[in-house]
Amino acid sequence: MEKVGIVGFNQVKLYSDANYGRYEMIFEAVRGAIDKAGLKKKDITTVISCTNDYYDGRTISNCWTVEVGGGYLADESKCEMDGAHAVLYGLMRILSGNHKLAVIWGGSMPSCYPYHSARLYETDPTWERPLGYVNDITAGGFQMRAYMEKFGVSKEEIARIAVKNRKNAAKNPLALAESQNANITVQDVLNSDVYSDPVTELMVAQPCDGVAALLLAPERQALKITDNPVWITGVGYSQDTYYLGERDLSVSKSMEIASKTALNAAGIKNPKNEIDVAELFEAYAHEELIFTEALGLAEKGKAASFNSEINGELAINPSGGAIGGNPPCATGLIRIIEAAKQLRGEANGYQVKGAKKAIASGQIGMCAQNNILFVLEGNV
Amino acid sequence: MGRQVAIVSAGFSEHASKRSDVSMPELVNEAIMDCLKKVPSVDPNKDIDAFVNGNMPAFEGANIPELWMTDWMGARNKPLMRVTTGGTTGGTVAIAGYYNVTAGLPGIDTVLAIAFEQQSQGDTATGLASVAYGEISILNTLGISYETLGRLLSAGAAIGVAAYQATNYMSKARITEEDLARVVVHNRRMAAKNWWAHLRMPNLTIEEVLDTPYVQYPLRYGMLCPASDGACAMLFTTEEKAKDMCDIPVYVNGVASVANETAVLGYDGSGSAQVDPSAQIGAMRSSELAYAQAGISFPRKEIDYAEVYSPFPNQELMWLEKLGLFEETTAPQMYENGTIALDGDLPVNCSGGVNSTNAIGASAMERPAVAAQQIMGTADNQVKKTVHTSIGHGWGGSLNLCTLMVMSDEPQRKWR
Amino acid sequence: MSKRTERKDMGYIKKDYVKTRTMPGSWYLSSYKYKFNISHMQPFLKKLKEKKLIANQCSGCNRVFYPPRLVCGQCLVKPDRWVDIRDTARVATYAIAYLKDAETGEVVERPMVLVHHDGTDTCNIAELHPDVDVKDTYIGMPIKAHWRETTEGGMMDIEYYDPIEDDAKDIK
Numbered sequence: 001m002e003k004v005g006i007v008g009f010n011q012v013k014l015y016s017d018a019n020y021g022r023y024e025m026i027f028e029a030v031r032g033a034i035d036k037a038g039l040k041k042k043d044i045t046t047v048i049s050c051t052n053d054y055y056d057g058r059t060i061s062n063c064w065t066v067e068v069g070g071g072y073l074a075d076e077s078k079c080e081m082d083g084a085h086a087v088l089y090g091l092m093r094i095l096s097g098n099h100k101l102a103v104i105w106g107g108s109m110p111s112c113y114p115y116h117s118a119r120l121y122e123t124d125p126t127w128e129r130p131l132g133y134v135n136d137i138t139a140g141g142f143q144m145r146a147y148m149e150k151f152g153v154s155k156e157e158i159a160r161i162a163v164k165n166r167k168n169a170a171k172n173p174l175a176l177a178e179s180q181n182a183n184i185t186v187q188d189v190l191n192s193d194v195y196s197d198p199v200t201e202l203m204v205a206q207p208c209d210g211v212a213a214l215l216l217a218p219e220r221q222a223l224k225i226t227d228n229p230v231w232i233t234g235v236g237y238s239q240d241t242y243y244l245g246e247r248d249l250s251v252s253k254s255m256e257i258a259s260k261t262a263l264n265a266a267g268i269k270n271p272k273n274e275i276d277v278a279e280l281f282e283a284y285a286h287e288e289l290i291f292t293e294a295l296g297l298a299e300k301g302k303a304a305s306f307n308s309e310i311n312g313e314l315a316i317n318p319s320g321g322a323i324g325g326n327p328p329c330a331t332g333l334i335r336i337i338e339a340a341k342q343l344r345g346e347a348n349g350y351q352v353k354g355a356k357k358a359i360a361s362g363q364i365g366m367c368a369q370n371n372i373l374f375v376l377e378g379n380v
Numbered sequence: 381m382g383r384q385v386a387i388v389s390a391g392f393s394e395h396a397s398k399r400s401d402v403s404m405p406e407l408v409n410e411a412i413m414d415c416l417k418k419v420p421s422v423d424p425n426k427d428i429d430a431f432v433n434g435n436m437p438a439f440e441g442a443n444i445p446e447l448w449m450t451d452w453m454g455a456r457n458k459p460l461m462r463v464t465t466g467g468t469t470g471g472t473v474a475i476a477g478y479y480n481v482t483a484g485l486p487g488i489d490t491v492l493a494i495a496f497e498q499q500s501q502g503d504t505a506t507g508l509a510s511v512a513y514g515e516i517s518i519l520n521t522l523g524i525s526y527e528t529l530g531r532l533l534s535a536g537a538a539i540g541v542a543a544y545q546a547t548n549y550m551s552k553a554r555i556t557e558e559d560l561a562r563v564v565v566h567n568r569r570m571a572a573k574n575w576w577a578h579l580r581m582p583n584l585t586i587e588e589v590l591d592t593p594y595v596q597y598p599l600r601y602g603m604l605c606p607a608s609d610g611a612c613a614m615l616f617t618t619e620e621k622a623k624d625m626c627d628i629p630v631y632v633n634g635v636a637s638v639a640n641e642t643a644v645l646g647y648d649g650s651g652s653a654q655v656d657p658s659a660q661i662g663a664m665r666s667s668e669l670a671y672a673q674a675g676i677s678f679p680r681k682e683i684d685y686a687e688v689y690s691p692f693p694n695q696e697l698m699w700l701e702k703l704g705l706f707e708e709t710t711a712p713q714m715y716e717n718g719t720i721a722l723d724g725d726l727p728v729n730c731s732g733g734v735n736s737t738n739a740i741g742a743s744a745m746e747r748p749a750v751a752a753q754q755i756m757g758t759a760d761n762q763v764k765k766t767v768h769t770s771i772g773h774g775w776g777g778s779l780n781l782c783t784l785m786v787m788s789d790e791p792q793r794k795w796r
Numbered sequence: 797m798s799k800r801t802e803r804k805d806m807g808y809i810k811k812d813y814v815k816t817r818t819m820p821g822s823w824y825l826s827s828y829k830y831k832f833n834i835s836h837m838q839p840f841l842k843k844l845k846e847k848k849l850i851a852n853q854c855s856g857c858n859r860v861f862y863p864p865r866l867v868c869g870q871c872l873v874k875p876d877r878w879v880d881i882r883d884t885a886r887v888a889t890y891a892i893a894y895l896k897d898a899e900t901g902e903v904v905e906r907p908m909v910l911v912h913h914d915g916t917d918t919c920n921i922a923e924l925h926p927d928v929d930v931k932d933t934y935i936g937m938p939i940k941a942h943w944r945e946t947t948e949g950g951m952m953d954i955e956y957y958d959p960i961e962d963d964a965k966d967i968k
Contacts, residue, residue, distance in 0.1 A: 001486055021832035023648055027867050027874075034872070041872035052443070053464070057828030059438040059511045060466030063777030064647040066639045067869025073665055076639040076781075077472050080437075080444065080464045089461065089476065092483035097382035098635075098673065112829045121443035125819050126403060235485060239460040242450045257457055265486045365447045370460060394811075401813040441821040514830045522837065523950020532921050535893035535908035543891035544910060551935050597892050597905075597930075641869050644910065644921060648832050649951075650865035651918035652910075655888045 005222025005229030008037030009337040011212040014176040014325035017111040018209040027068040029213040045099040047071035050086035050106030054118045083333025084362025107211030107330035139366040141196035144286045146249035151301030159189040162203045162285040169320025171349040176325035203285040210327030230340040234375035236261030255294035255371040266375035276355040277315045279335040315352045332362020343378035384791045385481045386622035386629035390749035391415025392576040395610035398500040405452035411611035430459040432493040434473035435741030439502035467776020470495035470745025471783030477616045496611030497741035518649040541644045545657040549698045553709040561589040563693035571732025573761040578608040578737040605691035610739035630752040634674030634786035636666040642778035663782040674786040679704040685770040687747035723764040748772025748785040845949035853877040862916040883941035888912040888919040907933045923956045
């Protein structure tokens with residue numbers, strides 16, 4: 001696979017109730033990314049957006065955002081999954097040779113609509129929706145229970161992940177203010193309100209308002225645009241079956257398949273030794289443990305003893321992860337941006353020393369039905 | 381960088397106003413089975429590497445439905461991507477299928493693209509009207525009362541913003557109702573020979589079309605497109621593998637989907653800079669890009685067949701001009717002198733077009749699918765001349781989105 | 797499809813399908829809030845109260861936007877100048893609305909126009925004087941804004957547009 005470079009990115013500060021409108025936010029993200037890379041509007045040849053009709057409260061949510069997203073008279077399309085899947089589509093457009101600069105942006109504003117009611121429309125209208133037992137809230141509970149029972153992992157070990165991520169988010173200036181907490185303890189997490197037994201409120205990635213944008217260019221142009229491009233060397237994505245009862249929720253088969261494809265393409269045989277930092281999209285604290293095992297970084301059931309702190313074996317989510325702020329349709333994109341920041345050495349306050357290779361993931365669907373993994377490499 | 385892409389098969393489900401016998405996943409499965417039975421050498425479990433799926437989610441009340449229909453598509457444990465852009469969804473799904481193959485990601489050579497819609501499950505008028513809900517509420521906050529807004533926005537009726545486009549085009553080209561009825565008669569009679577089309581009327585005459593009441597001047601009830609349920613599937617693969625799968629692989633030589641700013645209403649309460657909605661600079665730019673990629677310099681001479689997306693007859697005439705096929709304001713004469721007929725020089729919409737079948741999510745994919753079938757020689761209403769190059773087109777949004785796919789039986793070596 | 801019009805059988809081949817199970821559902825759009833910025837509109841709304849029209853202009857492409865726009869798409873910058881414009885305009889395009897009178901029940905045809913103010917590059921949606929007939933509306937028709945007596949600083953201060961004399965009408 002030829003190398004494609006990330007040449008610029010920008011993310012707005014995440015708020016749980018932003019006091020500005022959607023178009024202003026998108027303009028800030030896209031214009032900021034273009035300015036940081038030193039490019040101009042005329043250089044943009046293609047724009048891929050990532051929004052969702054149900055989250056925006058209108059059909060064809062991309063037709064009004066053509067101008068603010070930089071897509072005026074540019075080849076524009078929309079991917080309606082996680083922001084990371086939009087980066088995948090942008091990657092394909094660059095690899096085709098038809099375009100030289102791709103702008104990818106995504107985000108939404110959950111303060112404008114009832115988030116869980118909109119998620120309810122993902123459920124199967126014939127069986128699951130009328131019964132009401134399976135929805136995005138209860139799915140988290142099912143998955144955590146399955147993982148705990150299968151491997152004998154305790155609630156405290158899972159809560160420790162939430163504590164780590166919230167402490168990391170406190171060092172990240174762009175993370176959600178409500179999830180930044182440098183003094184949180186395991187007891188605080190276990191004592192918070194029950195979300196869906198055994199998941200508690202502080203273990204969940206809270207939806208918030210936010211938009212992020214990223215720029216991609218082919219290898220030759222990327223080296224001219226910036227001295228420090230971040231190369232995408234591998235990508236893999238896979239979709240699991242839909243019904244929760246047909247899957248083994250204690251493992252993530254789609255992440256296993258996605259990681260095998262991505263790591264093979266990048267030529268990485270031993271991720272634990274070769275990767276320096278991982279930014280995973282975990283919708284709940286226990287998903288980070290499940291993904292750690294699926295990536296091959298730990299034995300099944302032993303992820304809780306893996307040292308994922310910033311100075312540990314392999315730093316996982318040094319920016320706070322999705323628990324540090326989860327704007328729907330942008331979270332996967334922000335994970336890629338944070339991984340790229342680490343590789344460029346721009347993560348002030350939470351930088352992993354000497355980071356050369358990173359992985360970033362995104363997901364969509366209940367209990368991470370569809371996972372996508374990117375392997376990134378810094379320019380040495 | 382950038383491999384040659386070939387279409388090897390296209391499949392359709394039966395389209396009807398109410399497919400009450402199937403749920404959404406089953407409808408999609410019907411189209412996929414039709415697509416795969418035409419290429420018996422492809423094993424759906426081993427040979428299909430990735431999937432692209434799309435529809436307009438507002439109609440069925442199901443968000444990201446491709447998660448639900450994973451098993452009905454055969455996509456378990458395989459890569460899958462979703463692309464939706466409103467009215468142009470089918471076109472952008474087909475274009476995404478093309479990009480999936482041409483990018484050359486490891487392990488992805490054969491891609492199945494599916495676009496579908498089951499409009500009978502929702503309220504079409506509300507689904508389409510909700511495009512502007514955000515902008516309407518802003519106008520209300522700026523001082524225009526809901527009563528006035530209701531009056532202002534009821535212009536256009538079933539047609540919506542396209543009514544404004546119709547007025548401009550018709551005063552430019554000075555056409556009469558008879559010209560519009562002639563377009564409708566051509567489309568519906570062509571659809572009669574197509575097993576999957578919705579409105580099949582083999583003996584329709586101009587008088588019958590003009591004998592129906594007005595819905596929105598000057599479009600009569602008989603001239604409007606229906607609201608259908610249906611699905612369409614296309615199989616894309618690389619040049620090497622295509623030779624083993626079918627007799628005449630169809631090479632995708634040019635794709636473009638250039639967007640313009642919205643017409644009629646602007647965003648955040650501002651006006652629209654599309655002062656003439658029938659000028660369509662986005663569509664003209666798309667056609668320039670796609671023709672350049674495909675190596676076409678004289679579209680009228682080099683293109684043998686065209687499928688344009690026209691739910692209303694005046695749009696068909698406008699698009700044929702904007703895509704560079706006919707000189708401005710001369711398209712109505714082509715319908716009179718038979719240039720666009722089945723045995724004409726440049727046949728247009730011989731599958732019945734969108735005027736006869738409109739499952740919104742799928743229609744923009746059915747245009748390139750039929751255009752590809754005409755090159756393969758396996759279309760249900762095959763034209764008399766041999767087709768070497770054809771185009772499939774789609775439009776959507778608030779008159780601002782456009783997709784175009786140019787196909788040929790000879791691969792075009794990359795232009796960059 | 798308009799439910800008022802009757803379906804006429806034009807001899808089309810129809811097939812009936814066996815009905816299977818159905819489940820009810822709905823998408824409650826009313827529970828959505830739409831946030832938007834008003835900073836670019838404030839000067840415009842203030843001037844409307846004084847019965848004056850202003851628009852903003854992008855220095856990159858020199859386009860004038862009426863009503864004011866947040867971001868110029870062509871240049872991807874915010875418009876930075878304010879210009880004043882006259883209240884004369886032309887009809888850019890129009891469509892017909894069928895309005896049912898609440899008391900009498902009769903259906904009246906009214907033209908709804910997209911108004912293109914002189915000196916601007918955009919058009920916005922508006923109504924014409926209630927007495928103007930659909931048959932008299934044409935593209936390029938010159939019109940003028942009709943202000944309300946008491947203005948409130950909102951978009952409804954222009955109640956509708958009056959047609960004015962067209963000097964080129966008698967030229968063939």
